[in-house]
Amino acid sequence: MRTVQIIKGCEEGRLSRAIAGLLSNSYKITFERMRDSVVRATVRNGDSRDYHVALADEYVFCDCPDSFKAGNICKHIVMVAMGFTAAQVVQENKKIASKEVL
Secondary structure: OOHHHHHHOOOHHHHHHHHHHHHOOOOEEEEEEEOOOEEEEEEEOOOOOEEEEEEEOOOEEEOOHHHHOOOOOOHHHHHHHHHHHHHHHHHHHHHHHHHHHO
């Protein structure tokens, strides 16, 4: 998954809003599918509006107007990319810890 490239490709203002939204807990990400090839999630904003996001090696998608109509890498896509990356780090750390116990 190319999550780092997705995050790097986001315009600075959108990236800042994504980080601020995550830190303030005003957005909730619900992962529906997390596999190496495809990630699907719903991002609920502070107004309880849901946006559907999909990340894959060959495409990114969000149904918000910023992404769907304007073609931008929106803050919702960045939030899902960050969340997926964090989940991968947690899984890797658990694998390392379990190997150390053995």
